[in-house]
Amino acid sequence: MVNIKFLVRDVDAETEQTIYVTARFGRNDKLMYATPLKVEPLFWDGNKQRVKNSKYCVNKDEINGALTSIESKVNLFIAEAATKGEPVTKNALRNLLDTHYGKKIAASCDFHSFFEEFIRLCDTRVSPRRGGQTIDYKTKREYARTYYYIQEYEKNRGIRLEFRNITQSFFNDFVAFLQGLGLSTNTIWHKTVSLKAVMKAANEQELTDNTKFQLFKNVSEESQAIALSEAELDLLAGFDFSTSPRLERTRDLFLVGCWTGLRFSDFTRIREENIKDGMLTIQQQKTNDFVTIPLHSVFIHIWEKYAGKLPANISNQKFNDNLKDMCKEAGINERVMKSITKGGKKQTTIYEKWELVSSHTARRSFATNLYKSGFPSISIMSITGHKTEGSFLKYIKVSKEEHAKMLMTHWQKNGGLLKVM
Incomplete structure (x- = not known):
């Protein structure tokens, strides 16, 4: 036995x-x-x-x-x-x-059956980066969407793909097809990354010896997401939402994210045991890493307001919808120009700032405001989890004018700016 x-x-x-x-x-x-x-x-x-x-x-x-x-x-x-x-x-x-554990997929020998089984096994396949947790639903959804577009491509071209067909010429034509549907550069990037992940898994399981996918170039463009300034956060903190408990709770939860730098999945599960000696310690859900953050006065005020039980019973989607209503009502309406490549062509649109706010704006605002205050990048990165300063500098939202003002302030403090013209 x-x-x-x-x-x-x-x-x-x-x-x-x-x-x-x-x-x-x-x-x-x-x-x-x-x-x-x-x-x-x-x-x-x-x-x-x-x-x-x-x-x-x-x-x-x-x-x-x-x-x-x-x-x-x-x-x-x-x-x-x-x-x-x-x-x-x-x-x-x-x-x-x-x-x-997803190292081998049973009864799968062709491209389509393998892709379908690969998606299905996301529910049980463990991600080493997530500390023993299974593949998250967003990643599984991205694989499913990629497979959908693969099938649409086949219908349009009148073909059926096999492992041997995943070549550079196919890749170029697939990207052109997605551009023709009006998808953005970053959306297409997600699809090509997913396709390469599936092909890599098929190679590891010796279902194909086609390795041409390794040469595919995934193209993305820098995110133009926004961050809120400390002045805007102060405006939100002082705004009277008493007539709308929904927006008041959303405001308070959002500010917790803005002053801790945590992701939505983390700041919505802060509990009393995470708080000790003026510090917040929590294991981040995405990376499985522990992070320790000092408690800001805004956080302490909100924590005491709710007696140590934050208003976290809300979905990310609903939270994002509430955020837009909240910021619009508070007058976060600075005009912002955003450019994005769709269908292979650059498109520029002007928005009011409240239209672009999301749950991730909290984390980005935390990093940006600390950087602008002169706090060392390496210390901010230890909280946000960025591995390189280059990726961190792309993440924060500091304009050229703000960089110039930071340099001016630095020179003034050190006697290097004698006269302003």
Whole structure:
């Protein structure tokens, strides 16, 4: 009888360790299978073979759920083999685990069946970057949209694609097709990135030896998203929304994001246990990294206003809709020019600022305002998670005029500006 166990090899390590699935097939034959799941040994219970129920391990439920899922699948596999009188071999168990974790896709040998199965398995395929969590719904949705456009392309061209057809000439024609539909450069970029991910997976599973996709050039353009200044944030903080509880709650939650720099998925789940000694510590959902941020006076005011329970029971879409209503009512109406490439042609449109506000504006405003205040970029990046200063400088929204004023202020402080003409 084959039984599986979960273990962490180095229980004394201070960094995250891989969780292994192990099983014995006789005295000298053992499977040691590395899952994509990782945990700090401090939180691992070797006896229970699960992550401890600690409030400091934010993703414990996701990891334990993933372990229970694979345990159930393996036990079912073993039971079905027993009813058939078939032995469970090490290779059979490894293949099952490979399929479960998305390393191998069963019964898929052509481009279309592989693409469809690749999308379906997003619900169980684990992302190493997300600390044992499955692929998020936005990524799965992007794969599905890409496959939709692949099928539309085939209808338009009167063809059916196979792995061997994914060449540079196809890629160029596919991009031209998407441009003809009026899609923006960045939307097309998402589709080409998704296609390359599918082809990479097919190569890893040896379903095709076509590697021409590796030469495809994904083209994107810099985001022209906005940030709100500290003056605009002060305007929002002081605006009377008492006649609209919906907008008041949205305003307060938005300001929490603006003064913590957290993503919507993080600032909407701040709890009392995240607050200690004037600091906010939370494990970011997207990157799985911990971040510590000092509490701003605006945050403290809002925290006390709601007695430590922020108004977070709202979807991202609804929050974005409310934000636009909120900023419009408060008079955040500076005219902003935004250019975007659609259908291969640059289009410029003038908006009022409230039309462009979204939940991510909070995080971008946090980084931009800190940078403008002279706070070191490297320290801001430790909170926002940007890996290079180049990517960080593209992220913040500081105009050429604002850069010039920052330089002027620097010279004035250091005696380098003797006279203003």
